[in-house]
Amino acid sequence: MDGLEEIYGDRIDFFGLDVDLTETRALREKYGLNRRSTYILIDAEGNEIGWWIGPLYQEWVEDDIDFALSTLETN
Known part of the structure; x- marks a missing residue:
């Protein structure tokens, strides 16, 4: 998730949740x-x-976020 907040922070709120x-x-x-x-x-x-x-591949997550944002922004 490193870097995603820097890229998308103006459009997405990021937060962590401690499951313990x-x-x-x-x-x-x-x-x-x-x-x-x-x-x-x-x-x-x-x-x-x-x-x-599990472990993330940032490129995959960015693709999913970009798709979600484009879908939400067109509705």
Whole structure:
């Protein structure tokens, strides 16, 4: 995820969620998060529009983000 916030930070909010903290339980349950290295792209209405689990290839993530942004911007 290094560098993605720099590239997309003006259009996307990035945040981390510690799966070991009890304070994050509601969000973990809402999105089915139960392991580390899980990444979700969520639109402004809270809908999941992309998922990645495990090590990321930044090029793939950028392609998915670009597609999602272009789709959202045309609607």
